Amino acid sequence: MNDSQLRRELEKLLPKEQLFTDxxxxxxxxxxxxxxxxxPRAVVKVNSEAEVIRLMQFCSRENxxxxxxxxxxxxxxxxxxxxxLMESGEGFAFSAITDNGKTATFGVSLTGTAANRMLQRYHRKIGPKPASINAAKIGGILANNASGSSYxxxxxxxxxxxxxxxxxxxxTLLDTADPASRQAFAESHPELIASLVELHREVTGNEAIRNRIAEKFRLKNTCGYGVNALIDFSDPIEILQHLMIGSEGTLGFISQATFETVPDHRLKATALVYFRNLRDVCQAILPxxxxxxxxxxxxxxxxLRAVENQTGVPAELKSLPEEAAALLIDTSADDEETLLAQIGEIESAMNHIHTLSAIRFTTDRQLYNLYWSxxxxxxxxxxxxxxxxxACVIEDIAFDGAILGDALxxxxxxxxxxxxxxxxxxxHLLDGNVHFTLFPDINSxxxxxxxxRFMHDLSQLVAVKHNGSLKAEHGTGRNMxxxxELEWGAEIYGVMKRIKSAFDPQQILNPGVIINDDKELFVKNLKNIPDAHPLIDKCIECGFxxxxxxxxxxTLTPRQRIVAYRRLTGMGDVKRRKQWAEKMNYSFNETCATDGLCAIACPVGINTGKLVKELRWKENGKVAKRMAEAIANHMDLVTATIRNLMKLPHAIARITGYGWMESVARGIYRIGDGLLPLWTRYTPTGSRKICRSIxxxxxxxxxxVVYFPxxxxxxMGGPAFGFTGSExxxxxxISVLRKAGYTVIIPDGREKLCCGMAFSxxxxxDQAHRKARELNEALLQASRNGELPIVCDMSPCLLHMRxxxxxxxxLYDQVEFIHDxxxxxxxxxxxxxxxxxxxxxxxxxxxxxEKLYTVALRCAEKVVTPQNVSCCGWAGDRGFFYPExxxxxxxPLKHDIGDATEGYSNSRTCEIGLSINSGIAYRSLVYxxxxxxx
Structure with a gap:
């Protein structure tokens, strides 16, 4: 079946908007x-079990x-x-909390952090805690049998x-919680059930194999299939269910799972302890x-050397001996008495261990967070x-505690x-589980x-010499x-092959992963990593x-923008490169909010928005630059014009009705084809001109206080639809500041002032830098060279000013100044x-x-913080031109606001989009x- 035929067949199964073949x-x-x-030949997004079933049946039928x-x-x-490639969509981002939080059911598209957020009110959490938990979804956590820093x-x-x-x-669909479904599956799949029963009988009946599996799973182990299921359970459905965990999509698709949750204790303490060397620190594992x-x-x-120069880290890191190592010990409880008792017990257990400094636990939140940072x-x-x-490779091994020091x-x-x-x-020392990074040049x-050569030597050292785990928690994949077979031996590897064949006789589920006899697979199909741009070259494409x-x-995520841009810069053909740039412009550039939140989530602090801004700067033509220069030179005229124009649509709407006015505005927007902004009832009216300086x-x-509006x-700071009053x-x-007893000073030349962010x-x-310089001079004068505090009413502007x-x-944002x-x-x-x-x-x-929440709670009986919303996507003025x-x-906003009847924030433009998508009027916190x- 060629690609065109494949596309046509897939269109019969799923909506076109869920198919990606470009x-x-x-x-x-x-x-x-x-x-x-x-x-991939095609990417398919699925949002329901019915869609998965149709796709799986098609793939099975067509092999x-x-x-x-x-x-x-x-x-x-x-x-x-x-x-x-089948991508789980938002239809699988569901949840159900039961038994007062002790059990919880999650769809596979929900992130681990989102799951824990729902459990927080019960002081519970899911057991697995991978480092990627903010981004990793339940499906991946299950497929890799993720664990993390706890036991x-x-x-x-x-x-x-x-x-x-x-x-x-x-x-076929199986619900392991439903006896009827279990019975029906056993009747419809007798060969699979018989295979599992036979494998259980063979493994438990062979003392050498049974002992080998038990011994290997005393450590963390995600290398190969979880064959411990064959000795831990006798019921074939239970065996099947536990084989699915860690199977990396090679045995079937998990659509949801019910977890038994674990306690999330309120009080925590930690100690950062230094040792002479790796062997010494490993002596602490058993106690x-x-x-x-x-x-x-x-x-x-x-x-430690990698972080010793970062702001706030303990100064003693720089003076540690060359071979030193550290251990961060954590304990938690629900009351102080228990916590103190646990601290004492840990200190006693480590009395005989030689350390470079005394063991000192802290419960100070700031110091606790510092150590974990x-x-x-x-x-x-x-x-x-x-x-x-x-490349950045993170290997993941585990050893028995008794030999850990020598092995490391x-x-x-x-x-x-x-x-x-x-x-x-x-x-994670408790499990003898150690990660290390290495940076191979996979382009040569x-x-x-x-x-x-290193991977072959490492495998011999870990699996053969020390009987350790080649993969403790990151999964087997193509890499391992x-x-x-080297780790498990031919007999148990043969068992794993039989498991794969029993579940997937056609070998169509993620072929090549876990079971693969190609001994050089791990160095095939390697990524090309070009020097694309200094702002993004450190990206490891992790997807956080x-x-x-x-x-x-x-359209695209930051990771996807980087992958696309790397492909663009690697193209030698000029014509091909130009075509690719045109093809990706809408997705890469026009719909990037450049909000920079990606830098917060990124392990290496990459702000993909900076790259987009950089490219916008290079692509701006002479006409566009002249227009920007004219606006920068006549900011007073521009703001006055907008101030007056913004009043007109609302005046008309009050006569004709807002529905009619919005229909006309949508028509004008479509005719303009992106050149004219989209007006809605939540677009604000114009502000009054500020005529006084004090x-x-x-x-x-x-x-x-100096106030910079x-x-x-x-x-456009006036009220919109849904507002009461006209201020x-x-x-x-100014009203709030004066009520608090402050004399308010407005900078001179205010009508011409701009922080420059809109230009940036x-x-x-050039225009952004010039406006920033002008504002800098005005604020220095108004504040007496920094003697007086300065407050701004737009958080994006305030951050840019800083x-x-x-x-x-x-400099203070309105939220910060009100709070402090x-x-x-x-x-x-x-x-x-x-x-x-x-x-x-x-x-x-x-x-x-926290300050925004605190201020709001001082002013309202109940405050709702939507959990599934981060950046609103308005992106300055982009919401006017790209409302999508x-x-x-x-x-998710309309659902997440619950019973809220009013909304508040600290950015006037963001508040427009929030109002449109929530159905309630959002306004500045000062209201x-x-x-x-x-």
Missing amino acids: ELSRLVKGCDAGLYRLI IPVTFKAAGTSLSGQTITDSI GIQHNSYNTVRSMRIIFADG LRGSPVSAAELMDRNA VRNGLFTSAAASRPPQT AEVRELLIHSGYADAVMWG PEGVDRYS APFV CEVICPSREL FPAGHGDTPE SCVTRS DVPSKM SKGFR ETVDSRLR FLLARLNLRKRPVTVAIHTTCSSAKMGLE LNNSALK LVDQASE
């Missing part, structure tokens, strides 16, 4: 965090391989294919999943296993410092001998050969499939950024309303989430504060 989509959707690149993908954070090449074996998916719904290669420890994280000297920053720092054009010392020697002396080593034959991107369901508090000697609120944002801001986001650098103006200026300075000075009464709040991207970067971006980003202080 070159760009197949490239960017077909990647994961591993070393490998395969381009076409299919691979499943959730978040694509897989590190070993588990979710790539050159056939059909991984005790709380991994294998030991905490109670039931699941599975769709097999032939399209800690018998203590009430929730995590014990190893960090070698390279790891050191631990969590290891991978970030290591990956960011790797040489150009090298040998691994370190192997790394040095193999040319990877800069490798960073860290891990010499680099690939070096990597190949050639070495599964995707969950927070506003365009993720519309607004006294009205009594005696009062504190002073942004160009947005000076021009604009600047009026409300469109790539007009990045561009004089460091002497004390006004709450104690205002007489606030809670209004009997439920309000929804939105943390803008800039507020998130400035860490204002805003609508896609805020798809709420002003009403509560009346």
Whole structure:
């Protein structure tokens, strides 16, 4: 079947909008965090079990391989294919919490963090806690038997999943929680059931094999199939269910799973302990296993060196000996007495262990977070410092506690001998599970050969010499499939082959993964990693950024933009390159919000929006630059014009009706084909012109504050549909400041002032820099060279100001200033309303989430924070011209606001999109504060 025929057949099964067969989509959707690149023939997004069943039946009938993908954070090449890639969509992002949080059912498209957020109110969480939990979805967590920093074996998916719904290669659905479904499946699949019964009988009846499996699974182990299911259970359905965990999509598709959750204790304590060397730190593993420890994280000297220059890390890191290592020990409880007792027990257990300093636990939240930031920053720092054009590989091994020190010392020697002396080593000591990074040059034959020799040597050292796990928690994938037989031996590998054949006799489910006899598979189909641009060259394509991107369901995510741009820069043919650039412009450029939230989620801090801005700057023509220059030179005229124009549509709508006016506006928008903005009832009216420079508090000697009303609120800061009253944002801001007893100073020349962000986001650098300089001078003058605090009413502008103006200026967003300075000075009464709040991207970067919530809760009886919304996607003025971006980003908003009747934020433009997509009027937080202080 050729590609055109395949497309036509798939269109019979699923809606066209869920099929992706164009070159760009197949490239960017077909990647994961591993070393490998395969381009799928088609990408299919599925949103229901019925759709999965139809697709599986089609693939089975036509003998076409299919691979499943959730978040694509897989590190070993588990979710790539050159056939059909099936991506789980939003239809599988559902949940049901039962038994007061002790059990919970989640669809496979829900992230681990989203699941834990739902369990938070019950003080529970799911057992697995991979480092990728913010991005990794339940489907991937199950498929890889993810664990993490806690007791991984005790709380991994294998030991905490109670039931699941599975769709097999032939399209059959099994619900393991439903006795009728179990019986029906046993009757419809007697061969599979018989195979599992026979395998159980053979394995348990063979003492050598049974003991070998039991011994291997005392460690974390995700190398090969979870054959411990054959000795842990006798019921074939239970065996089947547990074989599915860690099977990496090679046995069937899990659509949902029910977990037995684990406690999430309220109180936590941690200690950062230093040791002379790796062997010494490994001496702590056995006593800690018998203590009430929730995590014990190893960090070698390279790891500590990678973070020792970061702001806030302990100063003693720099003075540690060359061979030193550290251990971050964590314990938790629900009351102080228990926590203190546990700390004492841990300290007693480690009395005989030699350390470089005394063991000191801390419960101080700031210090606790600092220590964990050191631990969590290891991978970030290591990956960011790797040489150009090298890959970042994270290997994942485990050893028995009794030999851990010697084994890790040998691994370190192997790394040095193999040319990877800069490798960073860290891990979960409680399970003897250690990760390390290495940076092979997979673009050169010499680099690939070096990597190949190292992997063969590592496999011998880990699996043969020390009987360890080649993959403890990252899954087998293509990277370790050639070495599964080496670790397990021919007999048990033969059992694994029989498992694969029993579940998938046609071998169409993720072929090549886990079971593969090609011993060189791990160095085939390697990614080409060009030097595309300094802003993105450190990207390892892990996908952590995707969950927070506003365009993720519309066009591209940051990872996908980087993959597309790397392909573009690698093209030698000029004509082909131009065609590719035109093809990706809408997805890559026009629908990128450039909000920079991707940098927060990215392990190496990449802001893909900066790249997009850079390219916009290069692409701006002479005409566009002249227009930008004219606007910058006549900002007073521009704001005055907008101020007056914004009043007209509302005046007409009040006569003709808002429905009629919006219909006309949509027609004008379509005729303009992207040149004219889209007006809606929630587009604000114009502001009043600010005619004074000083607004006294009205009594005696009062504190002073400089208020900079942004160009947005000076021009379109007025009320919109759903507002009560006619006051604009600047009026409300001045009202609140004066109520708190402040004399308000407005900078001179305010009508011409602009922070420059609007120019910067469109790539007009010169104009952005000039406006920033003008504002800087005005604020220095108004604040007496930084003596007075300065407050701004638009959080995006305030963040941009912090990045561009004089460091002497004390700059505050409205939320921050109200929280830090006004709450104690205002007489606030809670209004009997439920309000929804939105943390803008800039507020998130400035860490204002809690302050926004605190202020809102002082002013309203109930505050709702929508959990599934990050960036609103309005992106300055992009919401006017690409409303589909805003609508896609805020798809969950209407559901998430619950019973809220009012909405509040701190960006006037963001509030437009929030109002459109929620159905309630969003406005500046100062409106709420002003009403509560009346």
